[in-house]
Amino acid sequence: MVKAVVALLMVVSFMQAYELNAQMKDFMNSLLTEAKKQNPNLKEFDYARGEKIFTAEQIGKKGNKISCVTCHTADLSKKGLNENTNKVIEPLSPSANSKRFSDVKEVKKWLRRNFKDVYNREGSAQEQGDVVTYIINKK
Amino acid sequence: MKKLVITSLLIAGSLLAESSSSFEGRKGVAPATDSLYLKECGSCHFAYQPGLLPSRSWVKVMENLSDHFGTDASVEGADSSKILKYLKDNSTEKFKNYKKTKSIYDSIATTETPIAVTKTRYFVQKHREIGCELIKQKEVKSLSNCMACHTKADKGSYSEREINIPNYGRWEDE
Structure with missing residues (x-):
């Protein structure tokens, strides 16, 4: 019986892993509000724009080609280096690692750091929302 | 009664002797234990023990986190202060009873403020015979990747018999 309950809980938590928690939903909503201020035509965040941000190669600080894929790989369910x-x-x-995108403080920190490493500047609210939308929904 | 007192004195004495000898002669460096430090710094790289650099070096490292060896490693204010306090409280000056810490400490001139243990004289001297190809290989990449060869580096232990260099094996100093 206990085993069945545990199994059920695991299945339920797995199914819900794609759904952001309350603090993350608030964060995404505040990003969208901010992004709309800068771009009144914006309706919502976009997976395809996010994919481009994640995969497009830039010239990094050390003169080498770099993108988010460089360290995270193109398969987001796998470990990176x-x-x-x-x-x-x-x-x-988050479907492979439930800790991801669960803590706003962590998410903000890594968006700030990683945009600076790849793009040499911070991401705009729209860019941050787009790239998060891509990462959490990529199958 | 007299016997009992003498026996207990003897036991107490031997306990004292044991604890003081292990206190004086510790090998390696004191392990890193602070959970915030391990999380914030250890998520990107080996969590170097605070006893690998002097206090003034940690101040310099923490002041320049937005350009940390070419990477943005900035930490928000409150966390940054907590981490710096931990590093300063446990820097080389505080742990000279550990053999490696003392060796590193003694190799740094008071006029120097190295921001990497790999730049200290003791470290450079200890690693000078290791071939470039062993360092550059993908399993190691850099001398700053302690765990690649020092299998117990995360425990603060860097003894020679624990070394296992990828595609080479054990290392023996002559």
Whole structure:
């Protein structure tokens, strides 16, 4: 009986992993409000725009080609590798790693750092919303 | 009664002797234990023990996190202060009773403020014979990747018999 309950809970939590929690929903809503201020024609965040942000190669600070894929790989359900330090990066997709996109403070920190590393500037509200939309929904 | 007192004195004495000898002669460096430090710094790279650099070095590292060896590693204010306090409280000056910490400490001139243990004289001297190809290989990549060869580096232990260099094996100093 206990086993069945645990199994059921695991199935339920797996199914819900794609759905953002309350603090993350608030964060995404505040990003959208901010993005609409800057771009009144914006309706919602967009997966395809996010994919482009995630995969487009830039010239990094060290003169090398870099994109989010460089460290996170193109398969977000798999582990990545930090190019500089060789440290394993746990999967980015919340469907593979339920810790991802659950803590707004962490999400803000990594968006700030990683935009700066790849694009050499912080991401706009729209760019942040688009790229998060891509990452959490990519199958 | 007298016997009992003497026996207990003997036991107490031997306990004291044991604890003081292990206190003086610790190998390696004190392990990193602070959970915030391990999370914030250890998520991107090996969590270098605070006892690998002096206090002034940690201040310099933490002041420049937005350009941390070419990467943005900025941490928000409150967390940054907590991490710096932990690093300063446990820097080389505080742990000279650990052998490696003392060796590193002694190799840094008071006029120097190295921001990487790999730049300290002791470290450079210890790693000078390791071939470039062993360092550049994909399993290692850089001398800053301690765990690639020092299998117990995360425990603060860097002894020679624990070394296992990928595609090479054990290392023996002559």
